[in-house]
Amino acid sequence: xxxxxxxxxxxxxxxxxxxxxxxxxxxxxxxxxxxxxxxxxxxxxxxxxxxxxxxxxxxxxxxxxxxxx
Numbered sequence: 049x050x051x052x053x054x055x056x057x058x059x060x061x062x063x064x065x066x067x068x069x070x071x072x073x074x075x076x077x078x079x080x081x082x083x084x085x086x087x088x089x090x091x092x093x094x095x096x097x098x099x100x101x102x103x104x105x106x107x108x109x110x111x112x113x114x115x116x117x
Contacts, residue, residue: 052106053094063093087113 049060087109091099
C-alpha cells in the first residue's frame, strides 16, 4: 500500500490490518479465512472497486510481491 498507493508506513499498516487481519504463521488453516489474498484487498483500498478495469496490470501481484511470501 505504500508503494502502489503512496500511503505512509503507519497508515498503510493500520489500513492493511483493518482490511485483512494478520494471521500468525503457525495459525492452523492460515490463509483460508478469506478467499481473496491481501494484494486484492490492498488494490481495492487504493484504487476502488473498478481497479481491475482501470488498472488491469494490477489484477495479479508482481513477482516481487510473490517473492515476499
